[in-house]
Amino acid sequence: MEPMTAHSARALRSQGALAMLRHVHARPSAKRADAARALGLSSGSATEITSRLKAARLLDEEASPLTGGRGRPSPALVPHRDGPLVCVVDVSHERWRAACVELGGRVVAQEAGGHSGTPDVLRTLGHHVSALRVRYGHRLRAVSACVAGTVSATTVVQASGMGWRDVDLEPLRPPGIPLLVGNDASLAGLAEARRGAGAGARVVLHLTVEVGVGGILVVDGRPVDGATGAGGEFGHMPFGDPSLRCPCGARGCWDLEVDGRAMARALGRPAPRDPRTAAGHVIAAAASDPAARSAVEAAAHALGRGIGALANALDPGVVTISGLATGLAATAPAALETGYSAGLMRYRRAAPPPILPSTLGPQGPLTGAADAAFDLLLTEEGLAAWSRA
Structure with missing residues (x-):
């Protein structure tokens, strides 16, 4: 058997960190011991990975409540208070929402309002996204929009309920941040399949x-x-x-x-x-x-x-x-x-x-849009970009 190289060791550590992050994202407040069992990690490996993720401002730990059983409960893994966020923009036929979501799916900030159905709403939403970028700085890693219409790349090809044709959502993208656009029903389905x-x-x-x-x-x-x-x-x-x-x-x-x-x-x-x-x-x-x-x-x-x-x-x-x-x-x-x-x-x-x-009901599209954005971030490339931020 060939000896493990430094590169392959780093790759394994990276994969372990990614697996831990994805586990916590899918199961908010997962116990460290439960995550280790689910991922096939030893207690020592789980502790070492968690320490690195804490140092990288990705995860933190909270003491679990005492259960009355023997021993000390395993701590719960939670998003770091200075960790990455995604901005979700939800545009339905008459309403809009702009929210910041942390790892695990919790909404940390949200604003909502009505609109007349014209693409002018993008100007309003662009201002809200820009304000969130100013507020959270480098923590804001992606914008993910869900729209009640047919989507191709970042363009709403048609949204018959709003009368939109070939409307580009690029105005929602702050400089240097990825923009994802999806159909609201498709994103609701993604969330329902994973969490509902x-x-x-x-x-x-x-x-x-x-x-x-x-x-x-x-x-x-x-x-x-x-x-x-x-x-x-x-x-x-x-x-x-x-x-x-x-x-x-x-x-x-x-x-x-x-x-x-x-x-x-x-x-x-x-x-x-x-x-x-x-x-x-x-x-x-x-x-x-x-x-x-x-x-x-x-x-x-x-x-x-x-x-x-x-x-x-x-x-x-x-x-x-x-x-x-x-x-x-x-x-x-x-x-x-x-x-x-x-x-x-x-x-x-x-x-x-x-x-x-x-x-999940009305929260489905927003939840799915956030998951789509975190799918982009919870990759080796995404973690490398976060470490450089």
């Missing part, structure tokens, strides 16, 4: 209904987001009426069968200006209004049928749902189940992937 209802499953399909259907397939904790980052636009699969043209330019999109636009058509009403709010009103009325209940059941059936088709094609272990999809499932569970079963191949019907409601 899909945690523990190897293959998770996440779907959300807001204005249309978005989502992502997550395999081994990694999103399958395509060559340009625009993967997960499930709402534009032709599961609907081909006579209907979608704002995206295609015909027969699934989007048009499951949200407030579909319910308005079923009720003989004009297309709503705000499909999400309109859908919420119809779902709320379904308990006492037969026409509203029928509209909700039709949308739930269409949602279930599409989920069945995706289950056939993608073979997830679990399906998680959020947004208006949870309201459809709760209000018309039989219609959803009937549509789901009808869309599944026969051999899948005996044990179909379970459909589970989100446990």
